[in-house]
Amino acid sequence: MKRTIFILLLFFGSVVTGDDYRIHERSNLWETIWDNGKIGGEVSPSETNPSMDWPGGPPGIDELSQRSYLKMGGVWIGGKNEKDSIFFDECGPYATGQEGALNTWTTHSMGIERIENFNGSSDFDPGEGEEIIISKWTTKNGITVTRKSMVWSYPGKRWGLRPGYNNFIVTDYIFKNTGDTDGNGISDIERNYQDVFFGFCYLIQPSSQDKLLHGWGSGYLDADDVVRYDSTRALLYAYDSISQAAGGASFDYGNLYEGEIRTPGYAGFAKLYSDPSTDGSPQPHTVFYAQSIERTYTLLQMGKRNLYYILSGDSASIYMPEENCWLAPFLLQGYGPYSLEMGDSVHIVIVEAVHGISPQTCLGGSGSQQYLKDGHKYLTRSVDKANEIFNNNYYLEDYPPPAPDIVEIEPIPREGELLVPLVLTWDDSFDDYVDPATGIQDLEGYKVYRSDYYYIGPYVELASIPKEDPDFYDSYTGRYTFPDTTVELGHGYFYAVVAFDSSGNESGKTNRNIEAVYAIRPPSTQLDVKVAPNPFKRVSGWTTTGDEYKLMFYNLPLKCTIRIFTISGDLVREIHHDDPNSGCEFWDQFTDSRMRVSSGVYLYSVESDIGSTNGTILIIK
Known part of the structure; x- marks a missing residue:
């Protein structure tokens, strides 16, 4: 195995968005799977999807609340034809701008589907994952890829120490030389390939939560991410450490934000299986981790020859960065070499996993930072569980009962x-x-x-x-x-x-x-309206995430109109309450024009069929 460690940069052109995707959301680890080889990443600048999110959810989460550990992932395929000419197909995570053309994407989708195989269903197959996504695509060099990813919801009996099967995704790849170059299922070319390597690329970014702490640009915040390789498990992983960019600030370790550790996880991927290579060499053949730029400051392109030699482990010659370009880890495992004649196929199985200290421990603030290192053993135990279920053909000795709806x-x-x-x-x-x-x-x-x-x-x-x-x-x-x-x-x-x-x-x-x-109170038949907290001092005191700035009106009649004014009488917000079961209504401190109000004294009035009342609210920030 050729192992290379570099703290340099890969420069690539803009990312090309895939055609279609499905989402794994059954387990603790949520992920977006694309039909063109890509894994994770945004759908568009305005739409965020899971990208190695752990713990994952809820659906529709905003970027700053998302516990994402991956910028993007994908597959590289490179080899030589009968004339000893190098070919290179990229199936994410980049579009490298090969051969002088920007945004070159070298795959054609052949479809994607998500299959529910939930425990307890009438047609449950215990030898499969509970949630399965099958995607298929072909490359311009006629190699067709079938990718089957699977997750399970079964938890362990003790967090981290006895982990279950719900913190990893098993991904099964079949690479076949079909000669189909455009995805129509018909062979267009007949070529035999030698010295073929298959690469799995992940831009693992544990520090996405740094945006909350510092408001840094997305390159600057990655300076504290650490990459390691566990050769006994063929496990390549990354985790958040203490940023030198922040001057080694202790709050940056695990991204401590308002008393909560936001980045407790160790995230990585490992080999579960690979077909024997042509030369019998141990797999993975290549383990390479460098630093990859997330924002393009200067458009530099790497040709297919350079990329192939990185994939095969024969080169570590990559472009140096400009000054002051901060970094995000690029992790690569390469498998090969293989001979791939017409009709031949290669089978490789990878596991993607994240684990770390529990959400309860994360709320322990700075006192819990000492436990962050336990995430490493939790991750390795999860990878061991993935190996266990793979080696048992995905069957368990004992299944937990299904959760009710x-x-x-x-x-x-x-x-x-x-x-x-x-x-x-x-x-x-x-x-x-x-x-x-x-x-x-x-x-x-x-x-x-x-x-x-x-x-x-x-x-x-x-x-x-x-x-x-x-x-x-x-x-x-x-x-x-x-x-x-x-x-x-x-x-x-x-x-x-x-x-x-x-x-x-x-x-x-x-x-x-x-x-x-x-939790609410029923509507009141008397006008004894109260506001809580009042005065409001910096935060509301409600424990639910997202409710930090909310004030609650309670003892409201079942139908009324609440109006909030500045001290000078300008209308700030009008809220219509109409609920036969609740006498409560929240105000998020936004005006009708969606502007957050400032500190000060505000007046309110409540008008209803049983009368009117008014009062004051003091907001201190």
Whole structure:
């Protein structure tokens, strides 16, 4: 194996967007898979998709809240034809501008599909992933690639120490010399290739959360990313360290932001399998990690010959950067050499994985930074779990029961209670679940988890409910009902209901609500309107992410109009409230023209059919 470590730059032209994509969102690790070979990356400047997001979600997340570890990934294919001429096909992550033409993309899509194979479904195949994405494309040199990526939702029994199968993506590649150059399924050329190498390229960027801390440009923030190679696992990975650009500031380690560590993960990819090479050399043949520029300051192009020699491990000659160009890791594994005559194929399986300290530990602030290094052993254990499931042909010895679909989460008023409990309801469709590995009907019950912070957690267990417990189960309707009476006014909550079996296995939290649900009070029949917090001092005190600047009006009548004014009488915001179940309404401190208000005293009025009232709000920032 040829291993090269460089702290230099690769310069490439602009990235070309693929035609179509599907998203893995079943496990903790979310990823965008494209039909042209690319992995991750943005859809457009205005649309953000998962890109090695860990923990992933929720759908539609904004870039600054996204826990992304990847700028982009893809596949390189290079070799020689019968005339000993070099060819090079790029299937992401760049368009290199080969042969003098900018944005040259050398693939043709042949389709992509996402398949749900969820545990508990009537046609569940235990020898496959729970979520499968199959993409297929061909290159201008007639090599057709079929990529099958798979994920599982099954968690471990103890975070990091006994990890499950939900922190990695297994990706199976078949490279075949079909002679099809345009994706129509018909052979256009007949060529035999030698010294063929297949490369897997990842621009792993653990420091994307630096944008929150420093507002730095995307190149500057990557100066603290560290790359390492674990030869025993063929694992190439990166993690966030302390930035020299920030003067070695301690808050930059793990990207500590407002008491939360935002970048706890160690992210990488490793070999699970590769066909024997022509010369019998150990695989991967090439391990190369350098520093790749994310923003193009000067358009420099690398020809196919240079790229092929990097892929084959015969060269590390790459362009030097301009001064003051900050860096993002470029990680490459090359497999080969292979002979690829017409009809021949090569099989390679890669695992992409991320793991680190738990969301609960991340909220420990600077006191938790000492545990960040544990992410390395958590990552290696996850890669070991991927090897385990691959070597067992994707079968498990014991499957956790599937999580039920939560039918609804809604506030249900109770007579005489000022605070409305949130009630979860789910059906009993999996009560008779039979483990496909053991043949045993072993579902024992359900656990209710809640987070008052964010969709990704941390979650705490609220209740463990035995199967068909009459306190929670209605045999007539076939539904379970759990009232959460511990909610607090104004706080938002995320819930998950998991099933557990007699061995202690739990299902994944696959049924979480995407948006927070709120504890409320019922409408008031008297005008005793209150605002909280008042005064507002810097942040609201609500624990739910995104609610830091919200104020809540409560004790509202079921239908009313709230108007907020400056002290001089200018209208700032008008809010119409009409809810028969809630006497609460939030104000996010934005004006009607979507401008954030400044510190000061504000007046409000509430007008309704039962009368009018007014008051003041003091905002201190």
